[in-house]
Amino acid sequence: MSxxxxxxxxxxxxMLQDELRRCEEMLDSLKKSASKxxxxxxxxxxxxxxxxxxxxxxxxxxxxxxxxxxxxSNKNVQDIAEKLEQRKKYIxxxxxxxxxxxxxxxxxxxxxxRVHANRG
Amino acid sequence: MQIExxxxxxxxxxxxxxxxxxxxxxxxxxxxxxxxxxxxLYHEVFGISYVLRTLDIDFAVKFAxxxxxxxxxxxxxxxxxxxxxxxxxxxxxxxxxENLTVEFVAHRKGGRDDxxxxxxxxxxTAAPLPFIDLLLSFPFIADFGDFKIRAPLxxxxxxxxxxxxxxxxxxxxxxxxxxxxxxxxxxxxxxxLNNIIESAKFSKKTQKSFRASCETxxxxxxxxxxx
Numbered sequence: 218m219s220x221x222x223x224x225x226x227x228x229x230x231x232m233l234q235d236e237l238r239r240c241e242e243m244l245d246s247l248k249k250s251a252s253k254x255x256x257x258x259x260x261x262x263x264x265x266x267x268x269x270x271x272x273x274x275x276x277x278x279x280x281x282x283x284x285x286x287x288x289x290s291n292k293n294v295q296d297i298a299e300k301l302e303q304r305k306k307y308i309x310x311x312x313x314x315x316x317x318x319x320x321x322x323x324x325x326x327x328x329x330x331r332v333h334a335n336r337g
Numbered sequence: 338m339q340i341e342x343x344x345x346x347x348x349x350x351x352x353x354x355x356x357x358x359x360x361x362x363x364x365x366x367x368x369x370x371x372x373x374x375x376x377x378l379y380h381e382v383f384g385i386s387y388v389l390r391t392l393d394i395d396f397a398v399k400f401a402x403x404x405x406x407x408x409x410x411x412x413x414x415x416x417x418x419x420x421x422x423x424x425x426x427x428x429x430x431x432x433x434x435e436n437l438t439v440e441f442v443a444h445r446k447g448g449r450d451d452x453x454x455x456x457x458x459x460x461x462t463a464a465p466l467p468f469i470d471l472l473l474s475f476p477f478i479a480d481f482g483d484f485k486i487r488a489p490l491x492x493x494x495x496x497x498x499x500x501x502x503x504x505x506x507x508x509x510x511x512x513x514x515x516x517x518x519x520x521x522x523x524x525x526x527x528x529x530l531n532n533i534i535e536s537a538k539f540s541k542k543t544q545k546s547f548r549a550s551c552e553t554x555x556x557x558x559x560x561x562x563x564x
Contacts, residue, residue: 228516229389231509236391243433246423303421310421310433317436 230328237321244314251307254300259289338490339478340382347377351437352394358418359396360484362409364459367399369476369487371442371469371494378479378488379521385491387520389513393438397469397489400443400456411459415439428453430462444469467504471497475533492529495521496561500539503546519554527560534562 257278264271274289276297289297348356352374359365370378372395379385412430416422420432420439429452432439443454445465454463475493479486489497495518502514539547544563551558558564 228509228512231507231512232389232391235507235509235513239391239393239438240436242425243423243431243438246425246431247421247433250421250423306419306421310435313436 226328230325233321233325233328237318237325240314240318240321244311244318247307247311247314251304251311254304254307255297256304257285257301259294259298259301338476339480339485341480341482342378342381344381345481347381348374351435354418355394355415355439356486357484358414359411360486362411362414364396364398364409364411365478365485365487367473367487368459369397369399369473369489371395371397371472371489373517375488375494376517378486379491379494379524382477382479383491383524385521385524387517392436393440396439396441397472398441398443398456398459398461398463399473400454400458406458407460408458409460411461413460427464428462429464440464442466442469444473466501468497468500471500471533471537474536475529490529490533491521492525492533495525496530496533499550499561500543500546503549515550515553518550518556522554522556525560530560531562 255276255278257276259274259276261272262275264273274291274294274297276287276289278285278287345353356370372393373387373390374394376385376387376390379387412422412432415432418434420434423431423433425431429440441456441461441463443456443463443465445451445454445467451465454465456463472489472493475490476487477490479488498514498518502511502518505511505514547561547563548558550556551561551563
């Protein structure tokens with residue numbers, strides 16, 4: 218009932234491939250989730266007008282080559298700030314998956330090389 | 338069957354954190370940990386050694402489709418731990434943190450082909466899979482002292498894998514399933530195995546799956562009541 222070494226190698230390689238597929242799917246889902254959230258930096262801008270000091274929030278982000286500044290009303294500031302924070306978490310998780318995908322690809326490549334060397 | 342687990346370090350801290358949170362919510366009163374993450378438990382409790390694991394943690398959730406009374410908000414519990422919700426291509430809500438993915442599965446009744454099951458009692462969605470009831474019906478409780486988790490008996494896990502491995506689309510998952518079976522096969526309790534086999538009437542298609550899997554891992558099909 219025990220498995221041979223070649224079969225074990227096959228299982229490990231298969232498991233790595235499955236893990237790679239899982240990570241790629243997760244990466245795709247994470248990117249979709251992140252794309253639904255606002256990007257950029259929320260800043261407070263102050264402006265003096267007729268001896269009065271006004272302050273308002275704006276969201277600054279890049280769109281292609283342009284830098285866009287979008288006014289954010291006071292009632293939406295909290296919501297936007299939370300979403301920006303959430304997006305940061307998604308971006309961090311995306312990087313973590315990208316790193317793992319690169320590692321798994323390297324492992325699989327090394328495994329393939331070993332198989333070719335053994336055959337040769 | 339409740340078994341005290343002496344070694345508390347069989348799971349990494351991030352998994353312990355998750356299991357404790359689920360236990361506190363009462364999730365393990367009926368639902369259970371499944372998949373390759375039961376292997377550290379099997380090693381500790383039953384002496385079954387299998388070290389390969391992926392970073393997805395699966396839970397089988399027991400639910401009654403007619404019951405809408407909320408039990409606990411599992412989504413909130415997981416996201417409070419820092420996990421991020423994502424929707425998979427099939428529409429299932431999964432959770433991830435530092436590459437660790439939490440997923441839920443539920444029993445799929447025959448004749449149904451839903452891709453997602455909404456489990457309102459726990460505020461989660463689950464992937465419906467066949468024969469999950471087989472796992473849920475034959476559990477054991479691992480008692481870690483400050484928390485307990487429910488998991489399928491190795492014999493139930495074994496029988497379940499013998500069937501489902503033959504339904505896998507990918508060869509690699511099938512190989513992994515059968516390798517797990519071949520490791521568990523040497524540690525089976527005959528009485529418990531018989532109880533599981535006698536609990537259900539398996540179709541001819543399922544019996545065929547049994548035979549094919551038994552042949553691959555060199556396990557006598559007679560032990561499953563097959564001629």
